[in-house]
Amino acid sequence: MSLRYALLALLRVGPLSGYELAKQFTQSVGHVWHAPDSQIYPELRKMEADGLIEAEEQARGERGTRRMYHVTDAGDRAFLAWMTSPLDYQRVRDPAHLRAAYLESASPDAAREFFRRHIEQWEGELAQWDGELRKIDHIDPPNPMLERRLKASPAEEHERIVAYKHFAYEGLVERAKSEIAWAQRGLDLVDKLDGDV
Amino acid sequence: MSLRYALLALLRVGPLSGYELAKQFTQSVGHVWHAPDSQIYPELRKMEADGLIEAEEQARGERGTRRMYHVTDAGDRAFLAWMTSPLDYQRVRDPAHLRAAYLESASPDAAREFFRRHIEQWEGELAQWDGELRKIDHIDPPNPMLERRLKASPAEEHERIVAYKHFAYEGLVERAKSEIAWAQRGLDLVDKLDGDV
DNA sequence: AACAACATGTAAAAAGTTACATGATTCA
DNA sequence: TGAATCATGTAACTTTTTACATGTTGTT
Incomplete structure (x- = not known):
């Protein structure tokens, strides 16, 4: 909660x-x-x-x-x-990796389609998070909440506020990129296994 | 579902x-x-x-x-x-990155404690997933379900079955490692920001 | 005789999803 | 006058969590 x-x-x-x-x-x-x-x-x-x-x-x-x-x-x-307080971590519930583990039950084309959609999905998240990162880094105009947050705090705290937000979104951007890379290797794997037959 | x-x-x-x-x-x-x-x-x-x-x-x-x-x-x-069918992806709901984005509100010690627990959490997942990977790769004795699965399938399908399971768990292992690396950089960031004050 | 493992659940609450309902104000 | 945006929800359902309830069989 x-x-x-x-x-x-x-x-x-x-x-x-x-x-x-x-x-x-x-x-x-x-x-x-x-x-x-x-x-x-x-x-x-x-x-x-x-x-x-x-x-x-x-x-x-x-x-x-x-x-x-x-x-x-x-x-x-x-x-x-x-x-x-200690964070309560959600239990693992990952539909994509669940399906990936049983992809031998699908046709090569269905497997490819799955990985393509996975890439699409995470490209979308990546765009969101990268957009936030650019706002945090003042490359793009910052979002109104961050602007208000900084105006309401003394200047010596600005570094910390920005640093932690940058760090959080950087982690998410990495995650999205690694999901995309994984799915791309998935496409290669399907090709390799498909060629075998 | x-x-x-x-x-x-x-x-x-x-x-x-x-x-x-x-x-x-x-x-x-x-x-x-x-x-x-x-x-x-x-x-x-x-x-x-x-x-x-x-x-x-x-x-x-x-x-x-x-x-x-x-x-x-x-x-x-x-x-x-x-x-x-297209997978229904869960909406993003990530308590750890949520907290990380507002860590300026916590003391440096609380921030460190948060990252240490994050590392602990993902070390646990990593152990689980890496264990599965070792079973899939026959480094450790395979789990009974995989054994049954392979026995129930013709030999020419074994490669695909094992390949997809290996690939799925490999992705999870990478994710865990990247969460751990992120939190470790988090600890460095806290030190850097703490030293500033 | 005790204990682990076998075997199957229920009940209540919390959290999240989806679709819908209603009206006010502002501006072109 | 019609559309966008302001403004606040409800209802029904599904999913997940937590805690409990109950009895059997095989082994030491």
């Missing part, structure tokens, strides 16, 4: 409405921890019930309301406690 | 009871797709209801029964159809 900590990470920078948070989320942390809007709104309500965040309701028109959330002291402490 | 295909992969080799299947599962496919016994038994019942497998009940003592499962034609077709 890391979703609430991903949300806290964004809210700690400054108050946001559920809507703004959901938008910023998909453009930043969402690349590391995916969540659809339909999961974010209920989680915010739960976090409010748990006292981690508070909302200020603002009227919009006659019936509409907008809820601006901010982190409470308890929320701040919860985030910091999470940062120090 | 790859669990049923992981189970079908094992059952296609030959009939097994739920218990035997669960045991073999944790020692083979379970390294790629984890599932506890309490998920396997109900899934077998669902697969039976869906006509993918059939059970023959055997009496054990006066009240006990053992259910020997075997794959039906429909189950075989479902497995082969899955092998050819």
Whole structure:
């Protein structure tokens, strides 16, 4: 259940409405921890019930309301406690490597198609993560959340903030590249085994 | 929902009871797709209801029964159809890289502890996967499922069976190694940033 | 007689997915 | 006046986790 900590990470920078948070989320942390809007709104309500965040309701028109959330002291402490606690690692559940292990049951063409789609899949992730990396490194204009984060922190912390984000996304970029390289070797393997027959 | 295909992969080799299947599962496919016994038994019942497998009940003592499962034609077709269909990739949800991206909020010691635990975690996975690889390569005695699989197939298919399994686990071994290398660079980064202050 | 291994589950909760529902405001 | 974007969800379902429940057979 890391979703609430991903949300806290964004809210700690400054108050946001559920809507703004959901938008910023998909453009930043969402690349590391995916969540659809339909999961974010209920989680915010739960976090409010748990006292981690508070909302200020603002009227919009006659019936509409907008809820601006901010982190409470308890929320701040919860985030910091999470940062120090042992992470709960997900159990391994890897559909691609599962299928790869039984690829002898498929035709060479189906095997090739599988690897091609694997490459496509990870090219997509790579593009996302590499895009983030370029924003972090100021090659591309930074995303609004990072900009806000840096403006809200003293200059001497900027190096650390940027360094850890760079390091995290660098790891993901490597992972994507290594998945692509693996699948490319997979295509070679299919050719080799196919030629054998 | 790859669990049923992981189970079908094992059952296609030959009939097994739920218990035997669960045991073999944790020692083979379970390294790629984890599932506890309490998920396997109900899934077998669902697969039976869906006509993918059939059970023959055997009496054990006066009240006990053992259910020997075997794959039906429909189950075989479902497995082969899955092998050819596009895989549904899980959305990214990576607690370690999520935390890494916000490590500036933790103390250098907490950051080091995080990376040390990350190394420990992936050393564990590496040992599992490398162990499987050694069995596949006949360096260690092969696991009973692979032995059965090879005995049930004509000799000319052995190369393909072994090649794909080797290839799948090789990919996982690489992944584990690259996670470990990443965390080790993380420890260096903490030292560098800590020295700065 | 005790213990490991055999054998099969249930129950409750948490987490995640998919599809849908509803209305307000702003700007071209 | 129509479309985009702002704004907040609910409902139903599937998957996964965690903890528990119960009895049998073979071996030392």
